[in-house]
Amino acid sequence: MRFQGTLHEPKIESPETSHFVLVHGGGFGAWCWYKTMTLLKESGFKVDAVDLTGSGVSSCDTNSITSLEQYVKPLIDTFNELGNEEKVILVGHDFGGACISYVMELFPSKVAKAVFIAATMLTSGQSALDAISQQMGSNDLMQQAQIFLYANGKQNPPTSIDLDRTLLRDLLFNQSAAKDVELALISMRPIPFAPVLEKLSVSDENYGSVPRFYIKTLQDCAIPVSVQEAMINSNPPELVFEIKGSDHAPFFSKPRALHRILVEISKITPR
Structure with a gap:
């Protein structure tokens, strides 16, 4: 684990919030966070993992999803259920980054920090x-x-994208244990195409008011480091962390390293 500061050296204090909300990436579901949820709960945090529409145990047909708003509705529902003064640390993986950004724009006062x-x-x-x-x-x-x-x-545009199961290990899980790959093989679902195409609309006043942190995965074959760094450079966060030896799924391949970073982020007082 290593971090590089894009601002000043962080000040470590008690967490502003002890509640994490975890948002999966395209094709995944809440199931992918099982190790992270266990570790965070053992450390005393409250944790929610959300199945986005058409993902995980959602009964919706992925091909029927036509907007980012429809896709993230379960996450919006989670925020609507929070208390007036309650804040969370919002964590997004993969395409979940766009999803948490959408919700940061809607509920900036309820997001203490956002982790990509x-x-x-x-x-x-x-x-x-x-x-x-x-x-x-x-x-x-x-x-x-x-x-x-x-x-x-x-004759019409694609409605979703599936991934060839024979290539998943090499693409997403090249550092992950066989049992976690098998879990993914039976649990992953197609990715709705319309939300991937939708252009995000966020403002400095809302989205921009939430402190952001980025975690790079250095052995990632799905979103390579060069792509991660391009997004970081065009939209700089407070701090950038990196996990050596992690494939695209650090919650499988490097769960304890990921956990340590999440706990550290929870204690950082942003500028």
Whole structure:
């Protein structure tokens, strides 16, 4: 674990909040956080992990999702249920970065800090596809793994993206244990396409008021370090951490390192 400051040296105090809300990436579900949830709860934190629409145990057909708002509705519901003065540390992985950004714009007063883990940390007017595709031309493995689904017919745009199960280990889980790969193989679902295309609209007053932290995954084959660094450089967070030996799924491959960083972030007093 190592961090590099983009601002000043952090001041460590007692946590502003002891409540984490974990948001999975595209194709994943709340199930992927089982190790992180266990470790955080053992450290005394309250933890919620959300299944976004069409993910995890959600009964919604992924192909029917037509907007980012529809996709993140379960997360919006979670925030609507918070007490008036309650704040959380909001954590997003992968495409979950765009999802937490959407909610940071809606509920800035309820987000103490936002943590992006190998995530799409976008600028306003940018889509997740914009942020990733600019740098992904050489990622042959990602291109090979993508399977576009056309629930409305081939004459219409894709409705979702699935991933070739035979390539998942190499693409997402190249450092993860076999049992976690098997869990993912039976649990992952297609990624709704419309939210990936949707351009994010965020403001300095709302989204920009929330302290952001980024965690880089250094052995990531899905969102390579170069892509992560491009997003960091275009939208600098308070601090950048990195996890050596982590694939795209640090909650599987490096759960204790991830846990230590999350706890450390909880204690940082932002500028």
